[in-house]
Amino acid sequence: MPKVTMVEAIAMAQAWELANDPSVVVLGEDVGKSGGVFRATSGLFERFGADRVQDTPLAENMIAGMCVGMAAQGMRPVAEIQFMGFLYPAIDQIVNHMSRLRHRTRGRLSCPVVIRTPHGGGIHAPEHHSESVESMIAHVPGIRVVCPSSPARAYGLLLASIRDPDPVLFLEPTRIYRLAKQEVADDGVAAPLDVCYILREGEDVTLVTWGAIATDVLQAAEQLAAQGISAEVIDLATVSPIDSETILDSVAKTGRLVIVHEAARNCGVGAEIAAIVAEHGLYDLLAPIQRVTGFDTVVPLYRLENDYIPSVARIVDAAKATLAG
Amino acid sequence: MRTVAEFRIEYLRQLSPQGRPLDELPAFAADNEELLKMFAAMLRARTFDAKAINLQRTGKLGTYAPCLGQEAAHVGVGAAMRPEDCLAIVYREIGTLFWRGVSMTEVLLYWGGDERGNNFAVPRHDFPWCVPIATQTLHAAGAAMAFKIRKEPRCAVAYIGDGGTSEGTFYEAMNLAGARQLPIVFVIVNNKWAISVPIEQQTACETLAQKGIAAGIPGVQVDGNDVIAVRDCMARALEKARTGGGPTVVEALSYRLSDHTTADDASRYRDEAEVAEAWKTEPMIRLRKLLESRGVLDAAREQAMKAQFTREVDAAVQEYLNTPRQSSDAMFEHLYANPPPYLEEQKELARRYAGTGRPSH
Ligand SMILES: Cc1ncc(C[n+]2csc(CCOP(=O)(O)OP(=O)(O)O)c2C)c(N)n1
Ligand SMILES: [Mg+2]
Numbered sequence: 053m054p055k056v057t058m059v060e061a062i063a064m065a066q067a068w069e070l071a072n073d074p075s076v077v078v079l080g081e082d083v084g085k086s087g088g089v090f091r092a093t094s095g096l097f098e099r100f101g102a103d104r105v106q107d108t109p110l111a112e113n114m115i116a117g118m119c120v121g122m123a124a125q126g127m128r129p130v131a132e133i134q135f136m137g138f139l140y141p142a143i144d145q146i147v148n149h150m151s152r153l154r155h156r157t158r159g160r161l162s163c164p165v166v167i168r169t170p171h172g173g174g175i176h177a178p179e180h181h182s183e184s185v186e187s188m189i190a191h192v193p194g195i196r197v198v199c200p201s202s203p204a205r206a207y208g209l210l211l212a213s214i215r216d217p218d219p220v221l222f223l224e225p226t227r228i229y230r231l232a233k234q235e236v237a238d239d240g241v242a243a244p245l246d247v248c249y250i251l252r253e254g255e256d257v258t259l260v261t262w263g264a265i266a267t268d269v270l271q272a273a274e275q276l277a278a279q280g281i282s283a284e285v286i287d288l289a290t291v292s293p294i295d296s297e298t299i300l301d302s303v304a305k306t307g308r309l310v311i312v313h314e315a316a317r318n319c320g321v322g323a324e325i326a327a328i329v330a331e332h333g334l335y336d337l338l339a340p341i342q343r344v345t346g347f348d349t350v351v352p353l354y355r356l357e358n359d360y361i362p363s364v365a366r367i368v369d370a371a372k373a374t375l376a377g
Numbered sequence: 378m379r380t381v382a383e384f385r386i387e388y389l390r391q392l393s394p395q396g397r398p399l400d401e402l403p404a405f406a407a408d409n410e411e412l413l414k415m416f417a418a419m420l421r422a423r424t425f426d427a428k429a430i431n432l433q434r435t436g437k438l439g440t441y442a443p444c445l446g447q448e449a450a451h452v453g454v455g456a457a458m459r460p461e462d463c464l465a466i467v468y469r470e471i472g473t474l475f476w477r478g479v480s481m482t483e484v485l486l487y488w489g490g491d492e493r494g495n496n497f498a499v500p501r502h503d504f505p506w507c508v509p510i511a512t513q514t515l516h517a518a519g520a521a522m523a524f525k526i527r528k529e530p531r532c533a534v535a536y537i538g539d540g541g542t543s544e545g546t547f548y549e550a551m552n553l554a555g556a557r558q559l560p561i562v563f564v565i566v567n568n569k570w571a572i573s574v575p576i577e578q579q580t581a582c583e584t585l586a587q588k589g590i591a592a593g594i595p596g597v598q599v600d601g602n603d604v605i606a607v608r609d610c611m612a613r614a615l616e617k618a619r620t621g622g623g624p625t626v627v628e629a630l631s632y633r634l635s636d637h638t639t640a641d642d643a644s645r646y647r648d649e650a651e652v653a654e655a656w657k658t659e660p661m662i663r664l665r666k667l668l669e670s671r672g673v674l675d676a677a678r679e680q681a682m683k684a685q686f687t688r689e690v691d692a693a694v695q696e697y698l699n700t701p702r703q704s705s706d707a708m709f710e711h712l713y714a715n716p717p718p719y720l721e722e723q724k725e726l727a728r729r730y731a732g733t734g735r736p737s738h
Contacts, residue, residue, distance in 0.1 A: 086573030086646045107574050109543035110510060138509060141544070174735065176490070178440050178468075180508045317723075347723045349708045354439055354490035358734030359705040365733040 055233040061203040062092045062168070062224060065210040066130060068240050070100045073128060076214060079106040080115060080132030080168075089134055090170060090229055116142035119165040120149045123219075130214055133169040136223070137180035142167070143188075150219045151194035163219045166210070171199060171223035172264050172314050173357045182351045184263070184315040189221045190292035190324070196245060197291040199223040201266035203234040208243025209289060215242060223291070225264035246290050248298040254284035257308040257371050260299055260325055262288040265314045265362065272367035283371060291321055299325060300333045307338035308374035314361055317345040342370040384590045386583075389610050390600035394658040396666025403609040409673045415456055415604050416664050416674065417682055419448035422472040423661070424686040425481055426635075428694065429488065433639040437698065441488045442468045446602075446634030449660030450566050452476060453607025453629075457615055458534060463524075465504040465517035465535040469566075473536075477503065481693035482700070489697060492707065511537060511544035514563060518550045521559035521624075532618045533561040534611075540571020542585050551592035551626065560618035562611065563589070563626045566601060568633035573646040589626030601629030602660035634659065705731040 056064065069076045078096055080088070084107035087094035097105040108115055112133055119129040133139045139146075146167070154162040173182030190197045198213055198220055200206035206224070213220035251266065252273050261269040266287050273283040284302050288294065303309050309329055311322040322343045329341060344362045352360050391400055405411050426445055432438035444451060451472025458464065464477060471484055478499035487494025487506055495505035504520075507513035517535030524531040537547055542565055554561045565585045569576050582588060586596030599610045607629055614625035632655040636643045643652075668674035705727040709720050 081571075082573045084573075089572065089640070107578055109579050110540040110571050110574070111543045111545060113545055114543070140509070141546070176439055178488070178508055179506065347708060347727060348720060349712055349723075352708045353487075353492055355702050356705060356708055357490075359727055359731045360708060361734055363730055363733040363735075366730045 053235040053237050056203050056236050057230045057233055058200070058203045058206045058224070059090055059092050059229040061207040061236050062210055063094050063096065064236065064238050065207045065214070066093060067096060067099065068238065069128075069130070069211065069214045070096065070104055072240065073214075075126060076128045076130060077104055077106065077122065078130045078132075079108050081108060081110055081134050083107060083132050088132060090226065092168070092224065093132065112138050112141040113145055116145035116150060116167065119167070120145055120153065120163055123163040123165045124153060124161040128164050128214060130166045130168065133167055135181045136169045136171050136183040136185060139167075139169055139185075146189065146195065146219070146221075147192050151192050154218065155194060162217055164217050165219045166213045166222050167219070168210075168222045168224060170226040172225050172227055173351055174227035174264065174361055176354045177226075179353060182357060184313070184346070186221075186223060186291050186315060187319055187321050190321050194218065196220045196293070197223065198245060198289065199225065199263045199291050200289065201225070201228070201251070201263060201287045203232075204236045205243060205249065205287070205289065207236050208241065209245065211240065212242035212245045216245060220245075223263065227264035228267055231267065246293060246295055248295045249287040249289050250284065250298070250302075251287050252283065252285040254282040254306065256282045256306055257310060257374055258284045258286060258299070258302040258306045259310050259312060259367070259371065260286045260288060261312040262291055263314065265312055268362070268364050269312050269367055271364045272371065275364065275368050276371055281371065281375060288321075294324060294328065296328045296332065300329065300336075303329055303333045304336045307336055309337065310342045310344060310367070310370045310374060312344045312362060312367055314346050316348045317343055318348045320345055339374040342374055344370045384587065386586045386596055386598055388598045388600075389606045390603050391606040391609065392603045392663045392667060394602070394663055396663040396670065398667070402605060403612075405608065406605050409668070409671055412605075412664065412668060413673060415452050415608070416661075416668060418452045418455070418472060418476055419604065419661055419664070420679070420682055421686045421689070422448045422451065422475060424683060425471060425475075425484070425690050428690045429485070430635075430639060432485070432694065437489075438485065439488050439490050440638050440640045442638045443635035444469045444471050446655065446659050447566055447568060447631045448472045449604035449664070450564070450601040450607055450629040450631050453604045454534060454564055454611050456608045457611035458532070460500060461531050462615070463502055463504070463517065463520040463531065463533045464500075465513040465520070465533065466506060467510070467513060467536050467538060467541070468506055468508055470536055481690060482696045485693060485697035486700065491700070491703065493703070511541045511546040513537070514547050514550035515553075517561055518553045518559055521554065521561035522557065524560055525557070530619050531560065532615050533559070534564060534615075535561065536564050536566060538571060539565065539567040539569065539576050539585060540574060540579055542588055543579055548588075548592065551589055551594055551624070554624040555589075555593035558621070558623040561624045562614045562618060563624065564611070565626065565628045566631055567628055568631045570633050570637070570643075570647065572637045572641060584628060586626055586628035589624075594624045594626050596626040596628065598628045598630060601631035602658055602663070604660060604664055631660075632658075704728075
C-alpha cells in the first residue's frame, strides 16, 4: 500500500472517480496543467485530458453556477475553489440553487456537486487565505459539509462525497495537507458520510473536533493521558448534518464535553453541538460544556495566526476544567 | 439589415521597444527631469522587488507577488494621478504605491504578515491591498460616486488583472460607472497570465479594453511597457473623468516576467522561450535608451541610482525586521469602533495563551 499525504490522497480519489465514472468532471482555477495551487489535482489533466479536467476562467460564482447546470444535466462536477476566502462570490449559487434544486423541483432535478476548498490557517498564507467559515454553509439546508482529518479519511470521504446524490462542500485542512503520510489503499472504497469517527477511546472526557486541529486534539489527549485523564476524541468528519448519536453516546459515558474548532466561536458549529447535547444529553453532563475555538475576530495575518488557532495547552486546560471540582 | 452601433479599440504606443519615439511625444516627455523621475521610480520598484523575493526565500517575508516587468504600467498610472485621487490596488502595484507615498517598510510589513502594512501613513484615503480578485473595482466605483455626489474634482482608479476581468464583479463595477458616468478609470494590467491560465483560455475577446464597450465605456489599449504612453493615456482619461466626461477602461499590455508569487513555479506551465521573448520588450530598456540618446543617463548614473535605491531598500528591510511583532491584543483592536464586552474576555484569554501555539514558520 502506498504511503501518501492528504493532498495526494485527494488527487487519488479524484483520479479513481474520473477513471470509473464518465460523468465526473474536475474543474476550477489552475486545476489543469498546473495541477492546482496545492497540487490537489496533480496529474489529472495529463491523464484525463482538458475536457474532464478543466481550467476555468477566474470566477467563483461562475464555477458554482455552472456546476448546478452541469449536475442538473447528468454530470458530476468536482469543483475546486482555490481558497475558502474565495468561496464567498459563489454563495448565491450554492445557497439559492445548488442546495435546493432537488427540493424546489420535487426531486425532478438534483445537484450531485462537490466543491472542494482549502480550509483553515497555519500555513503562513496571505490575507483572506486562512478562513474556516464552515458554519456559514452548515447553516444551509440541502448541502453537506465534510472535513477530513487524515489522508485515509480524505480519500474515503471524498469518494463518498463525489458519489453522493446531493451537493457536498468538501473542506481540505491545508495545515495537514502534507503533515504526515499514511498508508491508503487506492481501492475505490468510500468512507461513510454522516457519521463521526472515534479517533481515540476514553472514559473521562469527550473531545469533539474536525479538520487540522484534530491533530492538536490528539496531542492534547496524549498529554491528558500522561496526567491520568482518559479522553475520547471524536472526529466530526461530516460537519453538517451532525451525527448526534455518536456524540451523545460518548457524553453519556464520559459526562464531560469539550468542543474544539479553529473557526470563530460566535455561531460556530460548536454551538450546534453544544445545543444538541443540551437538548438530549443534559442529564449526562457532570460539568459545563467547554468550547475551545478561534477568537471572534478576523483571522489575523500570519505573524499572529498561531495566537489565533487554539493551542494544545488551551485544549488541555479546557479538558481539565471540565474535571475540576 | 443596418448597423446600429459600431465600436473600435485604439492602441497607443509612443516609444518602440528600442526607445525610438514613434510619434510626437506628449508635452511632459520634453522634460528630461520628469522622465528621469519616472525611470528612477521604475528602477526603485525593481530594486525593492528583487529584495522582497530574496527576503521570502530566506524566510523573512511571507508570500510575495512580484511586479517584475510591469513597472511602466504601475509608474505611468501613478505619475498621471493626483494625490487627492483615490487608488484601489490589487497585490502587485508597488510602482504606483511608492509613487503615491506608501513606504517600503509598510509594504514589507503587509507581506510579512502584519496588518499595520495596510495602514498607509500616506495617502490616507487610498484603499488597502486587495487579495479577493475584482472586489476592489466596486470600491473604486463607490469612491467615484462619492466624489461625484460631493462635486469634488477627484477621480478613482481601479486596477485589475487580465484574469480578474472574468469576475462578475468587474462587469458590475463598469456597468455602474457607465450608467452613472462616474469619474473613474479602470486599469486592466494584462500580463498574459492568471497564475497558470493564459489569457487565451480566460476569454474569447481580442482585447480586454473592449469589455468596457458593453458598459458604454470607451476602452483603449496601451503598450503597458511604454511608460510614456501609459502616463499619457491615463492623464487624458483622468482629465476626462475629472471634468465630467465619464469613465474609461485602459488595458495596459504587459507581461509577468516573474512567477505568479513566490509560492508559484511558473516553469510547470509556461514556456521558457515565451519569457525570454518577453524580456526583449521589458519596460526599462526603452526609457533607458531614450534618456541615453538625450544624453541625460549613462551607465554610471544608473549605477549610482541603483546603489542609492539598494541602500534605501536595505534601510527599509532593517526597519521592517526591527519592528516588534504586534501582541495578541492586535487581533481585537480596530474590529469594531464600539467592541462588544465579550471581546474583552477573549482578549484576556488570548493573552493567557499567547505564544503557546505552534511556532511561526
Ligand atoms: C476571488 C478570488 N479568486 C481566486 C483568487 C486566487 N488568485 C489569486 S491571484 C489569481 C490570478 C489573478 O490573475 P490576474 O487577474 O491576471 O492578475 P495577475 O496575478 O496576473 O496580476 C488567482 C486565481 C483570489 N485571490 N481571489
Ligand atoms: Mg494576469
